[in-house]
Amino acid sequence: MHADHPPSIDVTALAAVLDGTTAGVAVFDTELRYLYVNPSLVRRNGLPPAAHIGRRPSEVLPDIDAREDLMRAVLADGRAREVTSSGRLPAESGTARVYWHGAYHRLEADGRVLGVVGIVLEVMADDEQRRFAQAQRHLSLLDSANTRIGTTLDMDTTCAELADLVVPGLADIAAVEVFPPDVAPPVRPAPPDVVRLRRAAMSAVRGLSGGVTRFGVAGDYIDYQEEAAVSRCLATNQPVVEDLTDTERLRRSAPHPDRAAAYRELGLHSSVAVPISVRGAPIGVLGLLRAGGSPVFSDDDVVVARELAGRAAVHLDHARRFTHEHTIALELQRSLLSEPRPPHPHIEVATRYLPADRSVLVGGDWFDVIPLPDGRHLKAMGDVMGHGVEAAVAMSHYRSLLRLLADEELPPHRILEQLDRMVERSGIDRAATCLLTVVNADGGLCEVASAGHLPPVFLDPGPAGTRICDVPAAPPLGTGFGGYRSTVMECGPGTVLFMYTDGLVERRGEDIDASVARLGALTLPDNGDLETFLDRVLERFGPGAEDDIAVMASRTRDEPDDPAPEP
Template identity: 65%
Template sequence: MEIRRPSTAEENPLQAEACGDGMPSSFDPPTVAALLDGNPAGVAVLDANLRYTYVNPALERLNGLPAGSHIGRTFSEVLPELRGQAAVLRGVLRDGEPREQTISGRTWAAASDDPRFWRATYHRLETGGDVCGLMVIVVEISDVARQRAELEEARGHVTLLSTAAVRIGTTLDMDTTCRELAEFVVPSFADVAAVDVFPPEVGHPVRRADPGVLRLRRAALRGRGPLDEQVQRFGHPGEYVDFAADSAVTRCLAENEPVLDDWEDHRRGRSAFTSERITASQALGLREALAVPLTARGRPLGALTLVRAEGSSAFSDQDVVVARELAGRAAVDLDHARRYDHEHSIARELQGSLLSEPRGPHPHVEIATRYLPADRGVLVGGDWFDVVPLQDGRHLKAMGDVMGHGVEAAVAMSHYRSLLRLLAGDDLPPHQILEQLDAMVERSGLDRAATCLLAVVDRFGGVCEVASAGHLPPVFIDPGASRAHIVPVESGPPLGTGFGGYRTTSVPCGPGTVLFMYTDGLVERRGEDIDVSVARLASLTLPPGGTLEELLDRVLDRFGGDAEDDIAVLASRIREEPPVLRRPGGSA
């Protein structure tokens, strides 16, 4: 690079004639050298034209040039890659106010392309009241600036991980968790993110005929901006994606370590399968990938692949550490989701096998039931119902709800129903059945309380006897009535508490009257009083000729859409018999 002395046309008009050209007379070189040569900070003296008149050894080392290459030249001539000093220097000459400035760029001493930073202080020099020039003191702060940048990066990573704990794993659905993970890291941490998991039906790698190819199910894929649509060619969520043995995903799962895959020289030593995929990625402007295993409790669940495009910074060692921590936390959420899904399936199958449709107790009694499970995000509950034929044309109907969720609740439900069927054979009134059931549950050690509503209908007597153990009241719909009526049955404590104290209430129930029973999932809503919710059931009606199946369909359509818990409903009525025609003489 050519360094030249500026022409006279470039001289600063602020030069004071009394100072002359060069170092001010009152600052002779031996004195200045004696004072400043040993200073560890870089020091320079400039004349009123902003040309170097003195440079100490420390500044020589900082700039990478000897003093002779400075003298008589300006900042821009000596260090052309440093910008922005001239205006500040002229400001100090003009008003005499000292200034500080942070300078960045490169000097002749730079050994790498890493940015360097200096802190410079400028003071005006005067002699006899005349401006003679400036003194410049320079200290390199590259390490401080780098540490500050690293600190800010670390703070950003801590914030990223803290936010991840809130935004990832909000449900117990595995695909939702994968999607949350991909959406969280794009664009804050990567330009493209893919989450690939082992198929849940086997829980281990699924291989094709070629043993060197790993097949995973793509659970989530997200790209920044236009990349979101462009990367879909590599496998939509829900599809199976194959990875060769030399792919970053396969290697990270085999080693259980993050694998940083720089695609700059991908053709050397790569399989054609992997090389073609990288070439297609590069065509979209993608440059490198970081594959991180998703492992929980020592078991691999899949892999998170982070990709950065041209224009984004390369993955640093700190990025790899953060990606691994992020993947580790997400893997715990995925493991919870997978374990929940497994337990949920078992509980659902168990409950489905136990909650069979009750057989009709008598040809003169019409029964309709429904069971509506809650969303996948809610554990299966212990809702149950049953119908048991009794003597003299009577029948017992039960609606119960075991407290809690999961497999344990479903198992407890089967115990309650079995005990109830055993007691029903003794032909006791409803409140005594509840009394004995409560005592038997307490003695059995079953630690799951349950609510229960019992109703014994006598079709000949036209009456329904009802008793409740902490359950919601029944609803009766009379033929042709414009509104249903909710019977305020005296409710005792839930079963399994051992307190007893149940009462039977008699309610008229003639032919055609519908008895409607339900669990709290039908009416219970967050933030609403339960009495208000139950009161809405008074609007139920059954038009002439309407069936119980139609009634339950309307009930679930109206009240079951926003349910947060499982729903069980049962409707029954005594069929209206046609009049008996008798022949003359009294014979039928």
């Protein structure tokens, strides 16, 4: 029961005197490390002597009020002190608190300070003291909820934050379960008269954490019969408290007979199910369990649990709404920003879309490649002002109108004029920049027109190098000003046409002309692969972007692919 110690402290003699006393006794060195613990204290703490020796009380028993400050004061001035403390011991369940009275004296020899001896006796707190301690814990929980719940817009994270908050302050075990459609589709239809929930989070005190895994883990689907406490809680939207020492009530609360046996084995004796409701309708339930020496749930406990569930519900509702919009945005992005199909077999196209804000997966940037008669094709790059679903909807209108106008075989500046008028008449309230190029069938020439968009870049094969097209300035679409003009550019076979949105080059504090000029240093990889080219462009220019980035690289090969021979 002891380790190396100063020779002036005879721990063997101490053990001979103190091993048999019913009071808990510990001897500490001047650094407040345990030198000796008697059997009574070992039993009370629930830890072997070896777990104490050489460590400080705060390290051995982190959930108790060890009052090391008081012990240091005793070391400093030699005046004995007494104090009443409380906390949770490893041998006890999570919410069970013990109270003890301790006396601390300084040990000296030949005028030299050797350490501190502590003598503790467990005491019973009176009802008023217990109620005061409980009120303090409740207030602490409610205060912590303001900063610990709802730190993200992810539903599972919010559920985990709620479960972790209430353990061990309010329960020994906590589970947060929600209706599956709010977080994921159900894996199978629920049987009749069964409530199916998805367990989003679970937490337990250290002594029970291993045993509760048999009840299921986060992500599992849990079925509750109609008479179960959880089902009744959701049906009435009111808390349901159960005494699990009653065999019949335990049978109803446990989904399966084997669960009832597990409840008994873990010593679970009381539970409370609290609805998590949004605008009067439950979206899930907070389940709390207590075991061992923890007291049964009081009315005050239930009030606090309901308040915490209500606060979590607000954040879960925000997360649910965000998830719903996020799903819509993602599907919209997939449908509108699907990679364009090459209009002809001898045309290569590569595209990328990179949102500046990873929490908003869709914005107003778009690109398109539209086949035209006589082997020509139209390439478009656009940027609707704003982000989110509204910008994506406006982008969809622009893209649809552009495809409609492309069938009229107009030059690019005339397409922009028509598009500008149609947007004004359609009531789209978001302006957009747009860059159009019409490439001839042989890829020798292309016509370029811009509506407030940044100029394209041409990367010619061989030593010719990189050209930034000088496109006449014109206002964005949706302004009604018009004034668009086309410019003819050489775009022979093998020349790469690179189009982009302003998020690629625009940087705060830098002139836009200087930003675009940096694109003059673009080069193709040695193998000429367009996908690799775009990866390198984003690696170089993407970091630091404050807006979405859309890029498209395309070229006409020297000759169309030969048709496959007839079998």
